[in-house]
Amino acid sequence: MADAVAAEPCLHLDFDANVTVARIAPDAATAPKAFMAEMTVQCAACKVPFTFPGMPVGMSYDEPRTSPNGQEVRVPMRPADAEPGFGTGLPGFGMTFAGRADT
Numbered sequence: 001m002a003d004a005v006a007a008e009p010c011l012h013l014d015f016d017a018n019v020t021v022a023r024i025a026p027d028a029a030t031a032p033k034a035f036m037a038e039m040t041v042q043c044a045a046c047k048v049p050f051t052f053p054g055m056p057v058g059m060s061y062d063e064p065r066t067s068p069n070g071q072e073v074r075v076p077m078r079p080a081d082a083e084p085g086f087g088t089g090l091p092g093f094g095m096t097f098a099g100r101a102d103t
């Protein structure tokens with residue numbers, strides 16, 4: 001009978017990251033009202049997704065937020081030469097969960 005070999009835990013040495021940039025405008029010919037970067041990261045070896053603790057859940061054009069499972073961070077962004085206040089004040093949403101483990 002062969003001895004059971006415990007699987008070595010993954011050391012998470014390399015990562016796959018994906019960033020999608022959303023341009024908030026009715027069409028490509030219209031000046032955008034805002035931009036949003038949506039990012040996910042997973043271990044390249046074991047594929048476990050990473051979460052982003054410490055941010056509120058939802059979507060906001062004024063501050064970073066995460067998806068309900070914490071695996072996608074949504075970050076408002078703007079061109080460095082944009083006018084002050086560009087992209088702020090647009091409607092978003094927030095969510096709270098009673099008993100969420102990582103808050």
Ligand SMILES: [Zn+2]
Nearest residue numbers: 010012043046
């Ligand atoms: Zn891993």
